Amino acid sequence: MPGTPSHKKARLDALASTAAPSGSSGGSAGGGVATAVSDAGRVASGEGVSLWMSAWRRLRRDWVFLFGAAIVVLFIVLAVVAPLIAPHDPATRVLIDQVNRQTNPVPGPQPGHPLGADYQGRDVLSRLMVGARQTLLVGVLATLGGLLGGMTLGTLAGAFGGWVDSVVMRVVDVLLSIPSLLMAFSIAAMFRSPSQWTVILAIAIVQVPVFARLLRGSMLAQRHSDHVLAARALGVRKGPIVFRHMLPNAMGPVIVQATLVLATAIIDAAALSFLGLGNPDDRSPEWGQMLGNAQPYFDSHPHLAVYPALCIIVVALGFTLVGESLRESLDPKSRR
Structure with missing residues (x-):
């Protein structure tokens, strides 16, 4: 029993x-x-997989990521080789003899010029292709500038804490309280003569608080991790702990955010150029600048604005899809 x-x-x-x-x-x-x-108690034999490799195995089966990556790759390749494959010089007025202010201010599509010409007789297709390089240059440099500035502030706040964290975060809160496009417009307007570099600087300053707050949160999460506590117990100095243990492990979300910010930087750069705060020399075309120049002809010849607008939308969509897919693959909470 x-x-x-x-x-x-x-x-x-x-x-x-x-x-x-x-x-x-x-x-x-x-x-x-x-x-x-x-x-x-034995575990099946096999090699371990890193976080990024595990994310790549999911991404290569994600059609959203593949579609966005295809757009980004095509955009980058076009920006690199555009001056070599453009059918005409973007600054040459090849159809100026067809421009008539009263009867034909904008030459339409014709053999050798599939998208026609602008109000100065310059080939629209060539200007769109070469403008991709300027757009990519502004977006990448502005994102890198914001990333470096945000990493500096975020590392200071996350590594030291205390009053340093309080001061840095109050500055970041003030910057975040101002709408990004309004602050970028104000910064760019302070310069005596607008240029491509004023746009890059304005957008970079706008992006600094975004990266600073994100990196600071990741650094605070790393401060109490086991490997950091073990390094402190072994007597490792704060500098090596911050730059060898905390910062490298906190960069994952920042890299993902940089991909998303790149799309925002391209849109903001186009907006500032549209408002006349970009490079005034239209011999070096840029998509936002082309939008601004097409404004007087939008009623009668809307294609001058539609083509660069579509380019901006498609490229921003590509970077957004890549960034969102990376975020979902690296973050278990939002992983599909």
Whole structure:
């Protein structure tokens, strides 16, 4: 009967038989596969996979990421080789003889000029292709500037804490309280003469608080991790702990955010150029600048604005899709 010594002995014998070697006569109590005691607790052999490799295995099966990556790759390749494959010089007025202010201010599509020309007789297709390089240059440099500034502030706040963290975060809060496009417009307007570099600087300053707050949060999460506590217990100085242990492990979300910010930087750069705060020399075309120059002709020749607008939308969409896919792959909470 249950509870008697003989019953307890029978239960112990049944449990022990489940741990017997597969070649022994004792089988499992429930008819399952017998497991040797020496094999208990072992993990299946195989190499470990890093976080980024695991994310890549998911991304290469994600059609959203692949679609966005295809757009980004095509944009980068076009920006690199555009001056070599453009059918005409973007600054040459090849169809100026067809421009008539009263009857034909904008030459339409024709052989050799599939998208026509602008109000100065310059080939629109060539200007769009070469403008990709200027747009990419502004977006990348502005994002890098914001990333470096944000990393500096975020590292100071996350590594030292205390009053340093309070001062840095109050500055960041003030910057975040101002709408990004309004602050970029104000910064660019302070310069005496607008140029491409004023746009880059204005957008970079706008992006600094975004990276600073994100990196600061990641650094604070790393401060109490096991490997950081172990380094402190071993007497490692704060500098190596910050730059060898905390900062590298906190850069994952920042890299993902940089991809998303790049799309925002391209849109903001186009907006500032549209408002006349970009490079005034239209011999070096840029998509936002082309939008601004097409404004007087939008009623009669809307294609001058539609083409650069579509380019901006498609490229920003590509970077956004890549950034969102990276975020979902690296963050278990938002992973599909």
